[in-house]
Amino acid sequence: MDLFEEALAKAGENCRELSFEDIKALLGAGESERPRLYALADRVRSRLLGEEVYLRGIIEFSNYCSGACFYCGLRSGNKGVRRYRMEPSEILEAAGEAAGMGLKTIVLQSGEDPFYTVEILTGVIWEIKKLDVAVTLSLGLRSPEDLRAFKEAGADRYLLKHETADADLFARLRPGTTLEDRVGSLRLLKRLGYQVGSGGMVGLPGQTVPAVARDLLLMRDLDVEMAGLGPFIPHPGTPLGGSPAGSLEMTLTILAVARLVLPDAHLPATTALGTINPRGRGLALRCGANVIMPNVTPQRYRSHYSIYPGKTGIDRDPFTSVREMRLLIESLGRSEGTGYGHSPKYAYTELHSGRESGVRSQKPE
Ligand code: SAH
Numbered sequence: 001m002d003l004f005e006e007a008l009a010k011a012g013e014n015c016r017e018l019s020f021e022d023i024k025a026l027l028g029a030g031e032s033e034r035p036r037l038y039a040l041a042d043r044v045r046s047r048l049l050g051e052e053v054y055l056r057g058i059i060e061f062s063n064y065c066s067g068a069c070f071y072c073g074l075r076s077g078n079k080g081v082r083r084y085r086m087e088p089s090e091i092l093e094a095a096g097e098a099a100g101m102g103l104k105t106i107v108l109q110s111g112e113d114p115f116y117t118v119e120i121l122t123g124v125i126w127e128i129k130k131l132d133v134a135v136t137l138s139l140g141l142r143s144p145e146d147l148r149a150f151k152e153a154g155a156d157r158y159l160l161k162h163e164t165a166d167a168d169l170f171a172r173l174r175p176g177t178t179l180e181d182r183v184g185s186l187r188l189l190k191r192l193g194y195q196v197g198s199g200g201m202v203g204l205p206g207q208t209v210p211a212v213a214r215d216l217l218l219m220r221d222l223d224v225e226m227a228g229l230g231p232f233i234p235h236p237g238t239p240l241g242g243s244p245a246g247s248l249e250m251t252l253t254i255l256a257v258a259r260l261v262l263p264d265a266h267l268p269a270t271t272a273l274g275t276i277n278p279r280g281r282g283l284a285l286r287c288g289a290n291v292i293m294p295n296v297t298p299q300r301y302r303s304h305y306s307i308y309p310g311k312t313g314i315d316r317d318p319f320t321s322v323r324e325m326r327l328l329i330e331s332l333g334r335s336e337g338t339g340y341g342h343s344p345k346y347a348y349t350e351l352h353s354g355r356e357s358g359v360r361s362q363k364p365e
C-alpha cells in the first residue's frame with residue numbers, strides 16, 4: 001500500500017492518531033485520490049457535527065491598521081486605502097440588523113486599531129450580548145489586560161490566525177513579530193476561556209507541504225475550536241502583489257485534511273475561497289467545512305475593507321449576503337444551525353444566552 005492509501009485507511013479508523021508523515025501523505029493527494037479524501041472528510045464532518053451549517057455575521061468595523069503584514073492590503077504602508085472607522089452606534093446597528101435576520105454569532109473584525117480602546121470595545125460587546133448572540137472578536141494582537149476585559153464583558157470567541165507555522169516565513173511576512181508570540185497569544189486566549197479560532201493562508205509564497213502539515217499539527221496541539229484556512233490572494237498594493245494566489249484544489253485538499261486532523265473543529269468555507277472561485281464555498285462545505293461567514297458590514301464601507309482585491313460580496317447589502325448563504329446551504333441539502341454554534345466542547349452553553357460561557361461576565365465601568 002502506498003503512503004496516501006495507508007494514511008487514508010488510518011484516518012478512516014482513528015483520525016486523531018494521524019502523524020506528521022500521514023498528514024504530509026494526505027496533503028500530497030493526486031487528482032485521482034482527492035475525491036476519496038473529500039468523501040471521507042465529508043463523512044467525518046457529518047458524523048461529528050451533523051448537517052448543520054453555522055452562519056457567523058461579520059462586521060468589518062475599521063480598516064485602520066498599524067500592522068505591516070506583507071500579504072495584506074490593509075497594512076499601514078498601503079496609502080491606496082480609504083480608511084474608515086465605524087461609530088459604536090453604527091456597529092450596534094449593524095449587529096442589531098444581523099440578529100434581526102436570525103444570525104446567532106456576530107464577528108467583530110478590524111485592522112489593529114488602537115483608536116478602539118478597551119472602554120469602547122467592552123461597551124460595544126456588552127450591548128451586543130443583549131441581542132442574545134455569541135460574540136467573536138478578530139482584532140489582531142491586544143494586551144492581556146484588554147483580552148481579559150473583553151472576555152469579562154461577554155465575548156465568547158477570538159479569531160487570531162497563526163497564519164503560517166513556518167517560523168522563518170512568519171518573520172519574513174510579519175516584520176517585527178514572531179510566531180512564538182502569536183502562539184503565546186493563542187495559548188493565553190485559551191486560558192482566558194475563549195473558544196479560539198486559528199488558521200492560515202494557503203499558497204503563501206515560500207510555503208511548503210511540510211509547513212502546512214505543521215500548521216495542522218500546531219492547531220491540534222493548541223486544541224483550537226475553529227480553523228480558518230483560505231487561499232492567499234495577492235494585493236497589488238503590498239510587497240507580495242506579484243505572487244500567485246493559492247489554488248482552489250490545494251485549499252480544498254488542506255480543508256479536507258484539516259477535517260481529519262481536527263475532527264470536531266469548526267471549519268469555515270472562507271470568503272477568500274468564494275473570491276477565487278464562485279463555487280468555492282459550496283465545494284468547501286462538501287469536503288469538511290461547516291461554517292460560513294456572511295458579511296453584514298454596511299454596504300458603504302465594504303469596498304474599503306480591501307484585505308485582498310476582488311472580494312466577493314462587496315456590491316451586496318447585508319440582507320442579500322445572508323440570503324445568498326442561506327440559499328447555498330439549502331441547495332446542498334444541509335440545514336442552517338439554529339443554536340449559537342459553539343464548539344461541541346462547549347455545547348452545554350447552548351442552554352444559556354452565551355454570556356455565561358467561560359469566565360463570569362462583568363458590566364464594564
Ligand atoms: N487584523 C486582524 C484581523 C483582520 S485580518 C488580524 O490580522 O488578525 C484577517 C485575516 O485576513 C488574516 O488573519 C489573514 O489570514 C487574512 N488575509 C490577510 N491578507 C490576505 C490575503 N492577501 N489573502 C488572503 N487572506 C488574507
Ligand code: SF4
Nearest residue numbers: 065067069072075111
Ligand atoms: Fe493589519 Fe490584520 Fe492586515 Fe496584518 S492581516 S495588516 S494585522 S489587518
